[in-house]
Amino acid sequence: MSSVDDRRDVREGYRNGGATRSLNDSLEGEIQAFLIDEDQLYTYDDLTKVNPVTPATVLKCLQVRYSMKVFYTHAGCTLVALNPFQPIPDLYSLDVMKEYHYAHQPQEFKPHIFIVAEEAYRNVRGQLEPVNQSLVVSGESGAGKTWTSRCLMKYYATVASVSVVKSQDTVERIERRVLDSNPVMEAFGNACTLRNNNSSRFGKYIQLQLDRCQLLVGASVQTYLLEKTRVACQPANERNFHIFYQMMKGATDEQRKEWKMSHDQSFVWLPNSEKTIEEDCFHETVEAMVHLGINAERQGEIFRILAGILQLGNVSFSSSADESQPCHLDAKSKDFLQRAAELLCVPAEELQTCLIVRTLKAGKQSVLKPCSQAECSVRRDCLAKVIYAQLFEWLVTFINNSICADKSTWCNFIGVLDVYGFECFQTNNLEQLCINYANEKLQQHFVAHYLRAQQEEYVSEGLQWSFVKYQDNQSCLDLLEGSPISVFSLLNEESRLNRASDAKAFRVRLEKELCDNANISWDKFSKVPHFTVAHYAGKVGYQIEGMAEKNKDPVPPELISLLQKSYNQLLHQIFKDNETESQIKKGPGKTTVVSKFKNSLETLMKILHFTTPHYTRCIKPNPECKPLTFKKEEVIIQLEACGIVETIHISAAGFPIRIPFQSFLQRYALIAKHIKLGGHSVGLLVYSAFPSVALLVNMILSTLLSLGTFLTWCIKNKITNKICNLSSVRFGS
Numbered sequence: 203m204s205s206v207d208d209r210r211d212v213r214e215g216y217r218n219g220g221a222t223r224s225l226n227d228s229l230e231g232e233i234q235a236f237l238i239d240e241d242q243l244y245t246y247d248d249l250t251k252v253n254p255v256t257p258a259t260v261l262k263c264l265q266v267r268y269s270m271k272v273f274y275t276h277a278g279c280t281l282v283a284l285n286p287f288q289p290i291p292d293l294y295s296l297d298v299m300k301e302y303h304y305a306h307q308p309q310e311f312k313p314h315i316f317i318v319a320e321e322a323y324r325n326v327r328g329q330l331e332p333v334n335q336s337l338v339v340s341g342e343s344g345a346g347k348t349w350t351s352r353c354l355m356k357y358y359a360t361v362a363s364v365s366v367v368k369s370q371d372t373v374e375r376i377e378r379r380v381l382d383s384n385p386v387m388e389a390f391g392n393a394c395t396l397r398n399n400n401s402s403r404f405g406k407y408i409q410l411q412l413d414r415c416q417l418l419v420g421a422s423v424q425t426y427l428l429e430k431t432r433v434a435c436q437p438a439n440e441r442n443f444h445i446f447y448q449m450m451k452g453a454t455d456e457q458r459k460e461w462k463m464s465h466d467q468s469f470v471w472l473p474n475s476e477k478t479i480e481e482d483c484f485h486e487t488v489e490a491m492v493h494l495g496i497n498a499e500r501q502g503e504i505f506r507i508l509a510g511i512l513q514l515g516n517v518s519f520s521s522s523a524d525e526s527q528p529c530h531l532d533a534k535s536k537d538f539l540q541r542a543a544e545l546l547c548v549p550a551e552e553l554q555t556c557l558i559v560r561t562l563k564a565g566k567q568s569v570l571k572p573c574s575q576a577e578c579s580v581r582r583d584c585l586a587k588v589i590y591a592q593l594f595e596w597l598v599t600f601i602n603n604s605i606c607a608d609k610s611t612w613c614n615f616i617g618v619l620d621v622y623g624f625e626c627f628q629t630n631n632l633e634q635l636c637i638n639y640a641n642e643k644l645q646q647h648f649v650a651h652y653l654r655a656q657q658e659e660y661v662s663e664g665l666q667w668s669f670v671k672y673q674d675n676q677s678c679l680d681l682l683e684g685s686p687i688s689v690f691s692l693l694n695e696e697s698r699l700n701r702a703s704d705a706k707a708f709r710v711r712l713e714k715e716l717c718d719n720a721n722i723s724w725d726k727f728s729k730v731p732h733f734t735v736a737h738y739a740g741k742v743g744y745q746i747e748g749m750a751e752k753n754k755d756p757v758p759p760e761l762i763s764l765l766q767k768s769y770n771q772l773l774h775q776i777f778k779d780n781e782t783e784s785q786i787k788k789g790p791g792k793t794t795v796v797s798k799f800k801n802s803l804e805t806l807m808k809i810l811h812f813t814t815p816h817y818t819r820c821i822k823p824n825p826e827c828k829p830l831t832f833k834k835e836e837v838i839i840q841l842e843a844c845g846i847v848e849t850i851h852i853s854a855a856g857f858p859i860r861i862p863f864q865s866f867l868q869r870y871a872l873i874a875k876h877i878k879l880g881g882h883s884v885g886l887l888v889y890s891a892f893p894s895v896a897l898l899v900n901m902i903l904s905t906l907l908s909l910g911t912f913l914t915w916c917i918k919n920k921i922t923n924k925i926c927n928l929s930s931v932r933f934g935s
């Protein structure tokens with residue numbers, strides 16, 4: 203197994219100047235034998251057939267397929283999806299969906315995301331444990347996760363449609379609503395970033411609920427860690443959430459007037475609004491909102507809140523000459539503040555006081571303390587962030603109420619997980635730490651479920667197996683979330699202290715407590731306090747300054763009290779008895795960002811653990827999002843990061859189709875004698891006791907199952923009494 207450092211060096215080698223040459227050099231030797239007939243490479247539908255399996259041969263195979271416009275390739279248990287960055291006619295049409303759905307053996311068709319979808323669907327139909335399914339879609343930003351998730355949802359909305367059995371009305375209500383949740387959530391949760399014009403700034407797990415007849419009867423959405431800081435602070439050359447631009451560009455004159463958004467008005471929190479993208483489609487969002495049941499009155503309240511946030515962003519503060527006096531607002535800022543107050547339906551004077559004066563509680567007494575200029579800006583941003591985050595949460599709850607089926611009507615689900623990819627920027631802080639932690643957890647699930655568990659099972663069942671080495675990320679997870687001492691536990695401690703965090707002192711503490719873990723390091727000469735984590739996908743340096751404060755995520759109680767007084771019904775409702783208030787009552791720092799995020803991820807991992815997973819790795823072929831452009835330096839980094847070569851090795855050597863022993867017996871017991879269910883002594887002994895019967899049974903089995911490979915497996919393994927000890931039965935290649 204290569205060490206984390208080795209892998210990083212390889213990646214850096216690929217990325218830096220002389221990289222292409224060294225990559226090409228290493229490619230030359232390894233793939234010579236394989237590339238006898240380069241024209242044939244695109245025919246490799248499954249990378250397990252590539253020989254030899256090396257990063258270079260796998261890369262070459264994908265490159266050739268991509269150049270032939272073949273975007274999907276199996277890699278054993280995983281589907282690799284290369285982003286074409288341009289619409290491919292008919293690749294996802296209704297006819298193609300039907301083809302895969304009605305196929306006798308969809309696996310024999312060209313690799314496609316619909317194979318994954320159909321396999322999961324048939325698993326539910328077959329009721330093999332675990333019946334519930336999870337489709338895990340991963341990849342870096344812009345790789346195509348959201349696109350893939352949408353395809354999967356459309357597939358189920360089509361093939362598992364109730365339309366054949368129920369009225370057209372019901373179809374409108376269920377499938378339409380499930381699909382309409384996408385544009386609404388994307389409008390509020392996606393933004394144009396440097397890496398992707400439609401980047402999801404939150405993670406989501408959508409459960410598609412199926413009834414006894416495997417018809418789609420509803421769905422529910424769980425979201426993770428919305429990047430709310432974007433509302434008040436947009437990275438250079440990036441934009442705010444789509445919805446603001448949609449309003450600016452799509453509003454009618456009447457709406458503009460109501461929202462105080464004249465054509466010539468510019469907003470500080472709406473950078474790069476001259477850039478027009480496909481997602482700037484206000485009417486589509488509104489239409490989807492209507493389908494979801496958000497009536498015109500509610501929409502009005504939502505858009506006024508958003509317009510109020512924009513006005514708030516234009517308010518600036520100038521410090522007072524006398525520190526004991528609050529900051530000033532110039533005439534323009536006063537005007538913006540007045541408009542913000544009107545749109546948020548709160549008293550303007552009170553809004554101003556909340557932003558420039560802090561209320562300190564000393565026992566039963568309250569002391570008013572003027573805020574510094576910087577503190578005023580922080581309070582303004584905090585107000586915008588808390589409003590937007592709560593509004594988003596309300597929206598998700600509303601969508602869930604609108605699309606979720608009654609528990610009595612559904613019995614199984616297919617979950618689609620689309621979480622943000624691994625992130626490594628020039629400056630990384632708490633957001634990236636959480637995102638990368640989530641990716642580590644998912645990678646661990648993959649490693650534990652597939653790479654490790656499968657191999658251990660082969661060994662425990664006495665099958666001939668030579669262990670394939672893989673990169674286990676457990677030590678990195680121990681570093682981040684382990685007990686009793688980890689980055690998270692120390693960060694939480696720091697955040698709970700009743701004082702401002704000292705970044706330098708915190709760095710020293712981290713170094714002292716965590717120096718034994720090889721996954722963390724420090725650049726001694728760096729002037730900015732930071733720590734570097736060696737993630738499975740590469741090293742990331744995290745800036746410590748501001749991390750503890752972000753982790754506390756404090757919301758001044760005065761701001762919440764103000765919003766509770768709003769006569770905008772929606773704003774009043776979402777702050778009436780929400781978690782934010784209870785958090786404030788408990789005291790700041792009690793529920794930190796990382797502990798909340800860790801808990802929600804643990805719940806997700808439990809769900810994944812009890813479902814049958816299917817993995818799709820989306821690959822971004824070039825960083826510029828150019829159509830049909832394959833940059834091997836970029837692709838190989840992504841292939842290595844997700845351990846695709848190890849996956850192929852294990853898949854190629856292992857048994858790809860696995861049925862739990864109990865399910866196998868339940869289904870096929872009738873064709874074997876002397877079955878004693880529940881125990882290990884089972885009638886499959888018939889194979890060894892009566893060879894001629896065994897042959898007959900094998901023939902029936904192979905016909906019934908349409909798995910010609912079964913027989914081969916039986917012969918290969920010379921079925922003996924040992925089969926009785928197997929906890930599962932496999933049909934190998």
Ligand SMILES: Nc1ncnc2c1ncn2[C@@H]1O[C@H](COP(=O)(O)OP(=O)(O)OP(=O)(O)O)[C@@H](O)[C@H]1O
Nearest residue numbers: 287288289343344345346347348349398401402623
């Ligand atoms: N299969 C596909 N066919 C055509 N275009 C695609 C396909 N997959 C992705 N794209 C294009 O790539 C863009 C980026 O894809 P997508 O938004 O799904 O990435 P992502 O992995 O979800 O990124 P992020 O993590 O930033 O949300 C899409 O907007 C679309 O233009």
